[in-house]
Amino acid sequence: MKISLKNYIILMLIFFTLLPFVLLRIIAYPKIQSDLKTVIMDNLETVGNKQADIVSSWMTERKTDVIVVANNPYIADSLKGAGRNGDSDATAYLELVVNEYGYKGAFVSNADGIVTLATSEEDVGADLSGRDFFQQSMQGNAYATSIIPSEIALTNEFDEKEVGLPTMFVSAPLKDGDTVIGVVAFRIHVATLSNLLQSQKFGKTGETFIVGKDGYMLTESRFSSNLMKTGAIQVRSALELKVVNPDNGKMTYAVNQCLKGKDGSSSKGYKDYAGISVLGVWHWLPELDWAVITEIDKAEVYGVAYNLNTLGWVLLFGIAFPIVFFAYIVGKKISAPIVELTEATEKMSAGDLTQRVNIDRGDELGVLATSFNAMAGALDKKTKEVEESERTYRELFNALQAGIYQCEPGVEGKFAWVNQSCAEMFGYESPEEMEGTKVKDIYVDQADRKKLVDKLEKDGVWKDFTSYCVNKKGGKFYTERTSNMVKDEKGKPVRIEGVIRDISDRKKKEDDLQKKARKKSD
Secondary structure, eight states: OOOOHHHHHHHHHHHHHHHHHHHIIIIIHHHHHHHHHHHHHHHHHHHHHHHHHHHHHHHHHHHHHHHHHHTOHHHHHHHTTOOSSHHHHHHHHHHHHHHHHTOSEEEEEETTSBEEEESSGGGTTOBOTTSHHHHHHHTTOOEEOOOEEOSSOEEOTTSOEETTOEEEEEEEEEEETTEEEEEEEEEEOHHHHHHHHHTSOOTTTOEEEEEETTSBBOSOOTTHHHHHHHTSOSSOSTTTOBOBOTTTSSBOHHHHHHHTTOOEEEEEEEEOTTSOEEEEEEEEETTTTEEEEEEEEHHHHHHHHHHHHHHHHHHHHHTHHHHHHHHHHHHHHHHHHHHHHHHHHHHHHTTOTTOOOOOOOSSHHHHHHHHHHHHHHHHHHHHHHHHHHHHHHHHHHHHSSSEEEEEOSSTTOBEEEEOHHHHHHTTOSSHHHHTTSBGGGGBSSTHHHHHHHHHHHHHSEEEEEEEEEEOTTSOEEEEEEEEEEEEOTTSOEEEEEEEEEEOHHHHHHHHHHHHHHHHHHO
């Protein structure tokens, strides 16, 4: 059977007109969808990793605080009864630390577990001998408990006294020489950790929370108000909400993986504690028996990709029938925008997310162009959200009371980056003003810079290094820092980074306490 030339031309026009759309749907759209999902998971993993690092760093700082106090010889002297005024002076020192670093309370017990010194008179005389943090510290270990319900009434978020309020303790051994004679412990304000995790917002449904080894949430859910409305919790998420899939009553996939000691992520999704399909990134912190889980609703982040898939099929079949009737007439008119869309798609696949198409039509190609621009805009928005997230972390660092810095290695190295607190500590109005200045100029004794560099080149890290510093205006003060040397894959020093604090008040207090201790011993 012969086919007429007219029909042949029409069929060929239909074939070659439809072919780009078929290829676009089969090749380009899946590639864009895959790339979009990859970008989304990369962003989520970045957020999850940073949140886990924040939790680890936060707990390390808490342990460091209690160790510093326990190493103060005047605390040990007070426990041994080295004077009538010792208790009041030591209590004042504990209150200074509690107020400065935001703890709920601090106390010191003797080797029998009896609290002899505390910031709250109610704690004096309490017996801690059965508590795990006391037993661990009596063995010479710095220790942090998990988040547990309080056994005494504490002030809750409603300014009411409540027993069972989520709390936790960090403790360190109090030594007389090499002998452990007691324990120093701090009660931590758990809400601080919840607020820290919730301050890092990503998307409308993204959240990070901590789960204990028993499967119960230890920090507050971002959506506690919704959980209260559904009856899932009565007062708060922490210690009330068990993180299980409500459909089967089993631990969610992320929690189950963490309890097996595994870190990971899921781009396919799983049901969370509210029965919603989510994407997740999780980290298991074995030293705390904590799971740090970051999740976001699958529908929110993959919505663009799913809409693109549906739109691809709709457009492909939607334009097929009109093309059968108008292929010969509109063939040339259709080809130009198809080429433009194809080129823009290829550039997007290569990473150029600024691509847009300028096609002003009222037909299906116009709809495709609008959808393409919407898709490109969504991808560009997601990329900018990642940049905004990075800026948010920078702002977080700038908001910290402690100074954070990065500098060049070597004795003559200069500051490469500092946060606002660090700049203000040394008399500068902004980080930009301090960046580029020589690090050794902040030391009263510039030999301290060489001492620090030599130590870092040898050991890689120096914790609690104390030095006498001078600010831009000549004011002198004591600082304490923790620094580490960052090296490249070949072992060559790249930069030094660390955290620095002004400890002048604490140093003065410690000196006063030591002077009093020496006078009493004389």
